[in-house]
Amino acid sequence: MFTSAAKAYDLNNSVLSFGMHHLWKRIAISILDPKPGQTVVDLCGGTADLGLLAKERVGPKGIVATVDLNFAMLRIGLDKIRSEQGRSGMGAVQSNAEVMAIRTSSVDRLVVGFGLRNVTNLDVALKDIYRILKPGGRFVCLEFSTPVNPIWDKLYRFYSFAILPLIGRVVSGDKTGIYEYLPASIAKFPAQERFKGLIEAAGFRNVAYRNLSGGIVAIHSGEKPHGAV
Template identity: 45%
Template sequence: MNDEKQDNTTHFGFRQVPVEEKAKRVADVFHSVAGKYDLMNDLMSGGIHRLWKRITLERSGVRPGYQVLDIAGGTGDLTRKFSRLVGPQGKVVLADINDSMLKVGRDKLINTGHAGNIEYIQANAEALPFADNTFDIITIAFGLRNVTDKDAALASMRRVLKPGGKLMVLEFSKTDHPALTKLYDFYSFNILPQMGKLIAGDAESYRYLAESIRMHPDQETLKGMMENAGLVNCHYDNLTGGIVALHTGIKP
């Protein structure tokens, strides 16, 4: 299940919108929720998102001196940990298309003393503003589903990876447990929007987030898209019953 753009439209949640409008609509969502993003992440997942990110870090293989790109890095959870791992000889680029999210992440990282080896770049994943063969590791956590043209984004990520470099996509995915799926759907479409309204003052943005998860490619489809982008040794690991999947691919 790709973006399935027909008649120059694409999906925004469950709705079809003109392709050129999606980026702005997604931007409006994250402008709205940026200030409460970290709090809502903890509440929405019961803190489990921290475990998912820790697994990503552990499997990244990041070493001192590495060049790391954290796409859709938002408020900087992964960037902060990567900054420690790459050390003063390495570099981490926190990239996000949304300037509100980028500012929240930058302020948080600077305030906690993580500044020396981090750069902050506002960038569109579909056309990354970096030279070919720049990064050892690229991560995109809970961001790919918001990209309009996922194939273009994956090709762009492959381009800026060094040969032998690794792309890691951490994203909500599809469960294969009927009872878990039923519970997850009830939570997503009934509890989550109300939580968004109460905490962030925005039910609609969290309704979109729930819908965007359902429209995202399933595990096997995304694996095939990564292979089509020219990555090899592509595989995924289901986390929390497939509610989240961690996809990995290597640039040959």
């Protein structure tokens, strides 16, 4: 499905979110707070939007790796990286989010945007994120969530299941059903408090979340404790 949607993925993100995804991603990177010279993983990063934003923060001596399972999405991301004056210190890794091909305790920051709801086992993915982070490293997840106002929630669900698939198919020409799958995957993803509990259960501390756009999306964050293995 993501192979079919890759070429129109960025355009559909802008159309379907009314351009809001750009703001959401910038806020997520602000919360991630990557420092100059650090190593950052953009997990499930596909077209590298978050990776490119992180690279602005870590500077020329920092390293950013966009990690995704889907090669077609990564190829779009690599094209964007190359078009940004080469973006030295950036690269792509094709890898499963549940068993990442990345050394233990080697990453300062990890960000994932709209991707964890696609993994097979969320608990396993969170534990592998914890594994690759250095002690004191920070994890940030930007994901669609549960609107806090019941009326807003009903309107959002109507848009997600009735309007979004139609627009997505028209813009992308997709015939795989990805734009029916996406709202269904959002509906199944844990709500804010439950997801916070899963992050804590994986070992993270100082876990918190911030609702954006009335809870349509939430940014979750946590830290690997200093002294952790």
